[in-house]
Amino acid sequence: MSVSVAFEKARAEGRAALVGYLPAGFPSVAEGIAAVKAMIESGVDLVEIGLPYSDPVMDGPVIQRATEQALAGGVRTRDVLHTVEAVSGAGVPVLIMSYWNPIEKYGVDAFARDLAAAGGAGLITPDLIPDEAQEWLAASDAHKLDRIFLVSPSSTDERIAMTVAHCRGFVYATAVMGVTGARDSTSSAAPTLVSRVKAAAGSLPVGVGLGVRSGAQAAEVGAYADGVIVGSALVSALADGGLPALRTLTQDLRSGLTP
Amino acid sequence: MLPDDRGHFGPYGGRFVPEALIAALDELDAHYRKAMADPEFTGEFERMLRDYAGTPSLLYDATHLSAHVGGARILLKREDLNHTGAHKVRNVLGQALLTKRMGKGRVIAETGAGQHGVASATAAAYLDLECVVYMGEVDTKRQALNVARMKMLGATVIPVTTGSRTLKDAINEALRDWVTNVDDTHYLLGTAAGPHPFPAMVRDFVRGIGVEARAQCLALTGTLPDAVAACVGGGSNAIGIFHAFVPDADVRLYGFEAGGDGIETGKHAASITGGSHGVLHGSRSYLLQDDDGQTIESHSISAGLDYPSVGPEHAWLHDQGRARYQPVTDAEAMDAFALLCRTEGIIPAIESAHALAGALRVIPALREELGHEPTVIVNLSGRGDKDMHTAGEYFGLFDSGEVIG
Numbered sequence A: 001m002s003v004s005v006a007f008e009k010a011r012a013e014g015r016a017a018l019v020g021y022l023p024a025g026f027p028s029v030a031e032g033i034a035a036v037k038a039m040i041e042s043g044v045d046l047v048e049i050g051l052p053y054s055d056p057v058m059d060g061p062v063i064q065r066a067t068e069q070a071l072a073g074g075v076r077t078r079d080v081l082h083t084v085e086a087v088s089g090a091g092v093p094v095l096i097m098s099y100w101n102p103i104e105k106y107g108v109d110a111f112a113r114d115l116a117a118a119g120g121a122g123l124i125t126p127d128l129i130p131d132e133a134q135e136w137l138a139a140s141d142a143h144k145l146d147r148i149f150l151v152s153p154s155s156t157d158e159r160i161a162m163t164v165a166h167c168r169g170f171v172y173a174t175a176v177m178g179v180t181g182a183r184d185s186t187s188s189a190a191p192t193l194v195s196r197v198k199a200a201a202g203s204l205p206v207g208v209g210l211g212v213r214s215g216a217q218a219a220e221v222g223a224y225a226d227g228v229i230v231g232s233a234l235v236s237a238l239a240d241g242g243l244p245a246l247r248t249l250t251q252d253l254r255s256g257l258t259p
Numbered sequence B: 001m002l003p004d005d006r007g008h009f010g011p012y013g014g015r016f017v018p019e020a021l022i023a024a025l026d027e028l029d030a031h032y033r034k035a036m037a038d039p040e041f042t043g044e045f046e047r048m049l050r051d052y053a054g055t056p057s058l059l060y061d062a063t064h065l066s067a068h069v070g071g072a073r074i075l076l077k078r079e080d081l082n083h084t085g086a087h088k089v090r091n092v093l094g095q096a097l098l099t100k101r102m103g104k105g106r107v108i109a110e111t112g113a114g115q116h117g118v119a120s121a122t123a124a125a126y127l128d129l130e131c132v133v134y135m136g137e138v139d140t141k142r143q144a145l146n147v148a149r150m151k152m153l154g155a156t157v158i159p160v161t162t163g164s165r166t167l168k169d170a171i172n173e174a175l176r177d178w179v180t181n182v183d184d185t186h187y188l189l190g191t192a193a194g195p196h197p198f199p200a201m202v203r204d205f206v207r208g209i210g211v212e213a214r215a216q217c218l219a220l221t222g223t224l225p226d227a228v229a230a231c232v233g234g235g236s237n238a239i240g241i242f243h244a245f246v247p248d249a250d251v252r253l254y255g256f257e258a259g260g261d262g263i264e265t266g267k268h269a270a271s272i273t274g275g276s277h278g279v280l281h282g283s284r285s286y287l288l289q290d291d292d293g294q295t296i297e298s299h300s301i302s303a304g305l306d307y308p309s310v311g312p313e314h315a316w317l318h319d320q321g322r323a324r325y326q327p328v329t330d331a332e333a334m335d336a337f338a339l340l341c342r343t344e345g346i347i348p349a350i351e352s353a354h355a356l357a358g359a360l361r362v363i364p365a366l367r368e369e370l371g372h373e374p375t376v377i378v379n380l381s382g383r384g385d386k387d388m389h390t391a392g393e394y395f396g397l398f399d400s401g402e403v404i405g
């Protein structure tokens, strides 16, 4: 199921889509699956499953600790694919978010094939730019997967246009310069970035990530973006308050987006 | 001429970083290319290297060592005599000067044992830049003296408490800082690795080692050396001495990686001889990883070689067969360390002792092959003062309770 399904549904309801991130294997593979299901039941439109990696340079402390714990618990790449398989029947599209080396090690085409077979929609690649992505471009075409690259406030207009041209599904706008982590105020750079991206993106949806942690913030971001991406806040909720806290936060985020 | 304009050495190198850093890398690349073509910059860089760092370093005819070993003429490139005691001063002065030129006021650096951190803090003090050094928490404890040095020089040292709490995690943390503060901050990376343009830029800042050694060898012996040997951590001192010799097809190039307890034990830092292809810290190269592509922690008695990957140009030189890479174990390196102390009165860095140990190993076969006594240049990349704690423990100098001296 392509992620466009999620954006179309949200658009038809006159709101932005809620995109929720959780790493696979946190706190364990089975509990991670239960958490993603809880998040889906509580209103996310699109799921990102993080592939835990030893050197997560884009992540702040919350996601670092969670993925470290997942790795210490022995999570493997095949467990991440298994997680996708276990949740992909629940009615919302499921993406994997992964640093590049684990994919390259698995074999780019083999990973694309197995991700598609598991019912996954595609891949978000935080440290792979289209310039280096020839193999992934070919594999994602061959296996009909979405590919989501990132743009940032420091991207030139040329790079935004080039990146958007290589995205399928949506484009991921990292709205602040920095690593993942919940922030008290959303970035003032975000609306500017989104309008720059929209100028290049045509009908391709733009998702905004980094920092959102409440329904009120989601509402703010949802006013100008097609998708509101939430990661660290959900991971914190799960880590500190288990499934009940995860459900409560997801519902709050979703109600912030409901017109 | 490699790399290509996107930083590729064949299949290696490139840029595997978040898009947020691309603008900064492009800016750095543009400034570095312009600077290298600007006599004002290159002149000032040369002046600093000469008047402040003390280069050109000597090419020392190690007659006592050669006589002891027998059958070879060993020349030592004395980078240990540079200010701060290693080749690294060349790289930090180049990058710090470039930072000034870019109008940035802050540098950040990663460090393992503290050598690159101390060098960065030195350059920052000299050129009046704010300096923040990321160091794995484990290393701050192992290397308290270097932490004190950095602080003395005015740097802020931030212990890194994530991941394995060692060098690779310090690099991760420095990259995170850079993404956040890229407008006013330069990441002063300590070796010839990382995303383009770092591998090429660092090489160009340290290539004086080989340029000098080549001319010095010609002046001293009338010919080029038969072989050049260097230790390989991330690869800066090795690429620095190799680069000028790469076109000299008859000069054999040897890179010696840290073999730790031995490749077969899995406890080593030999990325080329004991690792496989992959992507780490922004470029494609050889690295130590498990079946899932998770980085494996490296092991070496030498903190400066204790890194699970290697710069992309070495991966390329290896695949081309232009340079040969071999592992040297902790024990072999420490034997060579002791030998140089006793024969020449030179205490080398344990990193550099790997280069010497490797050279001693290949000399007999080389003599056989050439039919004459080979001339071998060994890059003595640093001095061993920083290693006396490790050496003292290794050789049991602290055991007896008596005062040594």
Ligand SMILES: Cc1ncc(COP(=O)(O)O)c(C=O)c1O
Residues within 6 Å of the ligand: B086, B087, B113, B115, B116, B190, B191, B192, B231, B232, B233, B234, B235, B236, B237, B238, B303, B304, B305, B349, B351, B352, B381, B382, B383
């Ligand atoms: C004296 C010395 N030699 C060699 C190295 C290894 O680094 P590289 O391979 O970049 O030369 C270090 C690193 O700290 C060092 O201090």
